[in-house]
Structures are given as structure tokens and as C-alpha cells.
Amino acid sequence: MHQPLDVPTAILQRRSIKTFKSDPIPDELLHKLVELTVAAPSSWNLQDWRIVVVREPEQKAALQAAAFNQTMVTQAPVTFVFAADAYAWQEGLDRIFTQALESGAWNEGTVGYFKNAIPGFQTKLGDKNREYAVKDAMIAATHLVLAAESLGLSTCFMNGWSEDMVKAVIGAGDNPNLAIACLVPVGYAADPRQNPGRLPLEVNVSLDRLDNPYQA
Amino acid sequence: MHQPLDVPTAILQRRSIKTFKSDPIPDELLHKLVELTVAAPSSWNLQDWRIVVVREPEQKAALQAAAFNQTMVTQAPVTFVFAADAYAWQEGLDRIFTQALESGAWNEGTVGYFKNAIPGFQTKLGDKNREYAVKDAMIAATHLVLAAESLGLSTCFMNGWSEDMVKAVIGAGDNPNLAIACLVPVGYAADPRQNPGRLPLEVNVSLDRLDNPYQA
Numbered sequence: 146m147h148q149p150l151d152v153p154t155a156i157l158q159r160r161s162i163k164t165f166k167s168d169p170i171p172d173e174l175l176h177k178l179v180e181l182t183v184a185a186p187s188s189w190n191l192q193d194w195r196i197v198v199v200r201e202p203e204q205k206a207a208l209q210a211a212a213f214n215q216t217m218v219t220q221a222p223v224t225f226v227f228a229a230d231a232y233a234w235q236e237g238l239d240r241i242f243t244q245a246l247e248s249g250a251w252n253e254g255t256v257g258y259f260k261n262a263i264p265g266f267q268t269k270l271g272d273k274n275r276e277y278a279v280k281d282a283m284i285a286a287t288h289l290v291l292a293a294e295s296l297g298l299s300t301c302f303m304n305g306w307s308e309d310m311v312k313a314v315i316g317a318g319d320n321p322n323l324a325i326a327c328l329v330p331v332g333y334a335a336d337p338r339q340n341p342g343r344l345p346l347e348v349n350v351s352l353d354r355l356d357n358p359y360q361a
Numbered sequence: 362m363h364q365p366l367d368v369p370t371a372i373l374q375r376r377s378i379k380t381f382k383s384d385p386i387p388d389e390l391l392h393k394l395v396e397l398t399v400a401a402p403s404s405w406n407l408q409d410w411r412i413v414v415v416r417e418p419e420q421k422a423a424l425q426a427a428a429f430n431q432t433m434v435t436q437a438p439v440t441f442v443f444a445a446d447a448y449a450w451q452e453g454l455d456r457i458f459t460q461a462l463e464s465g466a467w468n469e470g471t472v473g474y475f476k477n478a479i480p481g482f483q484t485k486l487g488d489k490n491r492e493y494a495v496k497d498a499m500i501a502a503t504h505l506v507l508a509a510e511s512l513g514l515s516t517c518f519m520n521g522w523s524e525d526m527v528k529a530v531i532g533a534g535d536n537p538n539l540a541i542a543c544l545v546p547v548g549y550a551a552d553p554r555q556n557p558g559r560l561p562l563e564v565n566v567s568l569d570r571l572d573n574p575y576q577a
Contacts, residue, residue, distance in 0.1 A: 197569065
């Protein structure tokens with residue numbers, strides 16, 4: 146395994162790759178990617194992503210069919226499905242509290258506060274619970290993408306898929322609380338892609354107020 | 362400026378920091394962070410984030426009031442507001458196409474396809490246009506968080522704020538298409554924070570299907 150790239154280099158070098166070699170990802174490297182993915186932060190440390198690492202040929206073929214038949218899903222040795230559980234906060238909090246107490250990161254006071262604050266905040270979110278879970282899943286997916294790049298692999302954030310079909314493939318067809326955030330194929334790039342460029346900063350970055358364009 | 366951290370190190374070292382020193386971020390470093398933030402990928406390269414770098418004391422105070430009075434917003438020298446324009450795809454595409462044609466990343470065929478595919482896809486999204494724009498903004502915010510960590514700065518993803526109040530502060534109170542994705546204060550950590558831990562992988566990572574827990 147080569148020396149990982151630094152963050153600025155990984156960010157600037159990364160491109161959305163659409164073709165992959167058939168070379169497999171060694172188990173040890175895949176495991177490292179999974180660990181770096183779930184090291185991402187999440188709201189209240191809920192870890193409300195539900196990540197499915199799709200590697201079986203039959204499952205990859207089904208996933209490709211759910212993704213407008215984009216061949217990168219079967220070309221890549223592995224495709225990560227980032228699902229998000231909009232109501233993860235309604236169960237399993239005790240094990241999160243126990244871990245944080247054991248590590249010393251949170252004290253009893255923090256946990257006592259969270260026991261009220263989490264259901265209070267999330268209940269007020271109403272139909273935005275889905276959006277907040279999807280946000281956490283996107284943070285984790287971005288950790289995967291940059292970690293993979295740093296370790297010599299390529300990826301592509303994919304939005305082109307049918308949510309119902311992807312859910313059926315991973316076995317969540319009957320779970321209305323599960324949202325699909327994105328798919329990310331991971332593997333060794335077959336063909337390079339060029340940078341399509343970025344708009345001048347003053348178009349979508351501002352200083353203090355939207356009407357005050359950021360100037361380099 | 363010290364040598365940036367590699368991606369795995371930045372990911373594992375990063376904590377959500379809640380207290381900041383008053384030390385300012387040098388202009389050159391802030392500019393580097395902005396450049397690395399917008400280097401993030403987005404759906405169709407829409408770059409549909411609207412990023413407001415809040416630095417003025419009065420604006421930081423107003424933002425803190427919009428964020429349940431969390432003091433990290435005024436402690437940190439800069440807080441980034443990640444807004445997302447749900448209907449960015451309805452305008453400004455020509456400049457994105459022109460750039461990609463000039464760089465050679467896309468050819469006329471790609472652009473011709475995108476001219477139909479983008480409005481087709483986004484129109485079908487219906488009320489999910491907001492979610493898709495928020496996803497792009499979260500990718501960019503995660504680029505900022507990891508870039509900042511790699512360059513010796515600390516951050517915190519913040520979900521605790523009133524969307525209407527944040528929009529009013531940045532001057533978007535009258536724009537129904539603008540969503541707030543997250544706030545990210547950036548600065549030099551005053552107090553360290555410990556890792557609250559992560560659930561065992563078999564809880565929220567699966568192999569091929571949700572009912573097949575991933576085993577390390």
C-alpha cells in the first residue's frame with residue numbers, strides 16, 4: 146500500500162471516474178476503507194447511515210439495473226450503497242451512550258441532556274428527519290471518496306438510480322424509513338477523466354452576506 | 362503552513378470541536394480552504410452550493426442567535442454557512458458547459474445530452490430537488506472539514522439552528538428555493554475533545570444485503 150495522499154492533493158486530484166478495471170480490492174484495503182468511512186461524524190453521533198458493500202456479481206448486476214444500467218456498477222469490484230435510517234434516533238441510543246461514557250468522551254450530564262434533546266430535536270424536524278439522515282450518509286460517503294483517492298483507488302458519486310429499485314436490491318423494499326443517499330463504485334480507474342472546471346468563486350461564494358461576492 | 366495531513370490521518374484525528382481561540386485565520390489559508398471546498402464534485406457539476414463565509418463580528422453574533430446561541434459561532438474566527446439552491450439547474454448552465462468545453466472535459470455530445478438530461482432528471486425529482494442540492498452542499502462541507510483538519514484547523518458540523526433565522530442573517534429570507542444544509546465554524550481549537558466511539562461495524566455496515574452484517 147503506497148503512502149496515502151494528503152487531503153489537499155486528494156481533493157484536487159480526484160475525478161468522478163466512470164470506467165473501472167476488473168482488479169479486485171484486497172480485503173485488507175477494503176476493510177480500511179470501511180473503517181475510514183464510519184469514522185465520519187454524524188448528528189448526535191447517531192451513525193444513522195446503513196452502508197451496504199455490494200460485491201457479489203449477481204447483486205452488482207441487480208444494482209446496475211437499478212441504476213439506469215450504468216455499467217460502472219458492475220465494472221467496479223465494489224459499489225457502496227449509502228442508505229440512511231430517518232428514525233435511527235428512536236432506537237439503539239443506549240449503546241451509543243455506553244460507548245461514549247466508556248471512552249470518557251461524554252459524561253453522565255451529557256448523556257442525560259442528550260436523552261431529552263435528541264428526541265426533542267428530531268421530533269421537531271418532522272418530515273425533515275429523512276433529510277438529516279441523508280446528510281449524515283453524505284458525510285460518510287465523502288469520507289469514503291477521499292479516503293479511496295488517497296489510497297490509490299477511484300470513485301464516483303452516483304445520483305442516477307431508482308430509489309425503490311435500489312432498496313429492493315439491498316433488501317429494504319419494505320422499510321419506508323430507509324432513504325438512499327447515494328451509490329459509490331470503488332475500484333481502479335480504467336480511463337482518466339478531466340476536470341470540467343469550477344465557476345469563479347464570486348458566483349457561489351460570498352463574504353458575510355449573499356449579496357457580497359467573495360473575491361480572491 | 363505545515364505539511365498537510367494525509368487523508369486517513371485527518372479522518373481519524375478529526376473531532377467536532379466546540380470551543381475556539383480568537384486567533385484569526387490568515388487570508389491566504391482561508392482562501393486555500395475556499396478553493397478546496399468548491400473543488401468538491403456535485404451532481405452534473407451544478408455547483409449548486411451557495412457558501413457564505415461569515416467573518417464580521419456583527420454577522421457572527423446574528424448567526425449565533427440563529428444557532429440556539431451556541432458560542433462556537435462567535436468564538437471561531439470564521440463560520441461557513443452551506444446553503445443550497447434547489448433550482449440552480451434552471452439557470453447558469455451555459456457557463457458550466459462553456460468551461461467544461463474549454464477544458465476539454467466534456468465534448469459537444471456530452472453537453473448536448475446534458476441540455477436535455479439535466480432538466481429531465483431534475484424535473485422528475487419534484488420535491489426532492491431540495492434534498493439533492495443539500496447533498497451537494499454536504500459533500501462540499503465535508504471537503505472543507507477534512508481540508509481544514511489537514512491544515513491544522515478545527516471544525517464542527519452544526520445542525521442546531523433555525524433555518525429561517527440563518528436565511529435571514531445571510532440575506533436569503535425571501536428565497537424559498539434556498540435550503541440551509543449546515544453551518545461549519547472553522548478556527549484553532551481551544552479545548553480538545555475525545556472520540557465518543559463508533560458502533561461495531563456489524564450494526565450498520567452490511568455485505569451485499571442489509572441482512573448480512575459486515576464482519577471485519
